[in-house]
Amino acid sequence: IEAALGAGPLAGRRIVVTSGPTHEPIDPVRYIANRSSGAQGTALARALMALGAQVVFVTGPASVPPPEGVDLVRVETAREMLAAVEAALPADAAVCAAAVADWHVANAADRKMKKDGSGRAPVLDFAENPDILARIARRAEDRPRLVVGFAAETHDVVAHAEAKRARKGCDWIVANDVSPATGIMGGAENEVTLITASGAETWPRLSKDEVAQRLARRIAEALA
Ligand code: CTP
Ligand code: CA
Numbered sequence: 001i002e003a004a005l006g007a008g009p010l011a012g013r014r015i016v017v018t019s020g021p022t023h024e025p026i027d028p029v030r031y032i033a034n035r036s037s038g039a040q041g042t043a044l045a046r047a048l049m050a051l052g053a054q055v056v057f058v059t060g061p062a063s064v065p066p067p068e069g070v071d072l073v074r075v076e077t078a079r080e081m082l083a084a085v086e087a088a089l090p091a092d093a094a095v096c097a098a099a100v101a102d103w104h105v106a107n108a109a110d111r112k113m114k115k116d117g118s119g120r121a122p123v124l125d126f127a128e129n130p131d132i133l134a135r136i137a138r139r140a141e142d143r144p145r146l147v148v149g150f151a152a153e154t155h156d157v158v159a160h161a162e163a164k165r166a167r168k169g170c171d172w173i174v175a176n177d178v179s180p181a182t183g184i185m186g187g188a189e190n191e192v193t194l195i196t197a198s199g200a201e202t203w204p205r206l207s208k209d210e211v212a213q214r215l216a217r218r219i220a221e222a223l224a
Contacts, residue, residue: 008050016144017048018085018096019060021035022098023101037063058073098132103129134167136170138169149173158195174193176192190208190211
């Protein structure tokens with residue numbers, strides 16, 4: 001309602017959100033992917049809009065539909081996602097919720113790869129993808145005032161996430177434990193620890209929508 005009236009604590013704020021997996025081509029008909037559904041990024045975009053923000057939603061091929069009302073930018077690869085995020089700047093905040101592929105296939109073929117009858121399998125060479133979060137966090141001219149990343153870990157969650165925050169130069173990391181015993185991966189709930197310059201704050205287990213709403217409120221406070 002607030003957003004519809006052009007009000008809300010994030011009215012007039014422009015926020016870039018990355019979401020979903022990326023697909024990295026092997027040849028024109030095949031790709032490498034991951035299991036991200038895009039659910040948490042989508043919920044976050046909705047929660048930010050509900051507080052009045054203008055959201056640029058840069059998404060890979062997700063399995064959940066993008067929210068209505070965003071400025072939608074669909075991409076396939078990590079390299080396309082970086083270009084789209086850079087093109088969306090300046091922005092007040094950037095939240096990188098995408099599960100970006102860490103590598104792309106450096107020797108991707110421009111024609112469908114065919115079996116050659118020898119019984120030998122092709123060999124794929126991998127090259128590291130750009131780190132979108134780190135690149136945005138280290139922009140000289142137009143760095144968003146608040147840059148937020150996510151970190152899904154299976155062990156030593158807080159230590160790994162704090163190290164990630166320092167390494168990438170972002171302001172906050174939203175960390176979660178995705179080890180199989182938690183049932184978080186692919187589920188409707190999430191249990192996160194918010195890591196900021198002032199320390200680590202563990203939130204109770206909440207629905208992904210509630211995590212998104214709580215994070216959106218924190219972002220609004222930080223940008224106020
Ligand atoms: N990220 C990104 N670009 C990449 C890789 C990651 O923007 N090429 C962002 C993700 O969107 C997320 C954060 O960085 O917000 C952490 O992603 P994660 O995969 O946990 O970190 P990595 O640096 O890739 O480390 P790891 O080896 O643990 O995968
Ligand atoms: Ca990674």
